[in-house]
Amino acid sequence: MLIDANVFYTAPDAGGSDDFHTGKILSVNYNYYALPWLAVTSGLFASEEIADNTRTDIVGTYKASIETHGFTLGLRPEYLFSKRNKIYGRAGFLLYKTSLKVEEYFAPGLPSGSNTDSTDGNGYFISLGWAHSFTKKVSFQLELKTLRQLDLFDGKTSAENVFNMNYTGFSLGLAYAF
């Protein structure tokens, strides 16, 4: 069995005119080895509040931000290519709950405001990683990863406003085997 904790650096992408800053998502995974080279991996993830670029249009100046957490379940095959190093992959599905916050400012004299809404749903993830063992129990891991959350706000807004949210980036982590 293996437990790993990772910090995932990612700039979310909603597929529209969004332009998110890079933010961090913390994840903790529990890996149960069904075979010497294959583990069932499950985990929890939670992000900080990740901000979109502030911008101005004909209505006003607005800033959106997103915050997400959820659960992952998948498989983790791996290949030991030297005594201390191995490569591994991860793929599976996820359940998410994501909150979207918008703050908006108008002309002087007009009240500004903010609004928040949240949505939940499912999606999937896939990653490719490299692990280097410091000791028999402790290892470092670097992972390239994509999380895809599907159909945000489906059922709450009109179909043309429903969107997918992608989180692509890399993570750094530590794993402990026991």
Added chain:
Amino acid sequence: MFQRNFLSHHVIFFILFSTFSLSACDIEIDNNLPDIPPEGRFAVLGANQHTGISSAEVAIAIFDDATPVSLVGGDVVQASTSEDSVLLLKSGVYNGSYAASLPNSANFDQVDFLMVHEPLEARQGRWYPVDLLNIDPGPGEFVGASASILLPPLPLNLQTDVSNFMSINDGFTLSWTPETAGDIMKVRSAVSCTNQDNTYTYGTEAALTDGTDDGSEIIGLQQFIYDLNDPTPPPFEFLLGESRAALQELLNKLIEKDIAEDFFNSVSLVNPIDSRCEIRLFLFRHRDGAFDSVETNGRIFGSRSADVTLFYNPN
């Protein structure tokens, strides 16, 4: 017809840059539209439809003490014919100006403008569900203001008796089917001059002998081609301000792609008089309008246009 009480206190003005949707091209962006009074509220409003284009370009700008007034919070100008309508959501060349293309394939003459409050429609370019995350400050003071303009007829059968020239001392007769409504005719051009290695582009506003809608105008080529080495100022005016922005946007529409941002402001790398030049000549039939409210301070006009191409080769 501006029809709100606020109009009795403030005069609202819609600025429309003829023919033009003043878009986001990098023309100099400032509030230097000509004849904007330094004090008070002032608006200019206009629309133009070009021959062969099934939409009219509409634009508006409002100034308060010569400072552009931004519409915020979902207040937006709606332009409409009896069949179609559009919101002016695109920022124009000048601060405080807004523009759009109004579908008008049926060539309706009347274009109505109405200030509306559409908090969702105005946010349509945003990536998140604006219906769920809507922050609405409510309608502003301009909402309800309205105005109407009439587009004059298209300049039909536009042609020249000569289209190829070898000397700037040459001239030609520009002819079109006249109308009797007393509209003003304006001739503007987009000129592109090339030698072996370089191209110089610029725009001119020709000085006409009368500008009346009589069906013909004798014009010298010196209204378009000039000698960089001649210290005497050319007889035309270079296209500036809203005219330049308007023609640039019209060219974008005609060639279905954006021309160079500095098309009308490029560096003079060749001397036009010594170069091969293509002159795209535009004739505008221009009709001034009037605001229904005498308290309204501003300009309002509509136009329709057509173009022909001339060639200059001194060799």
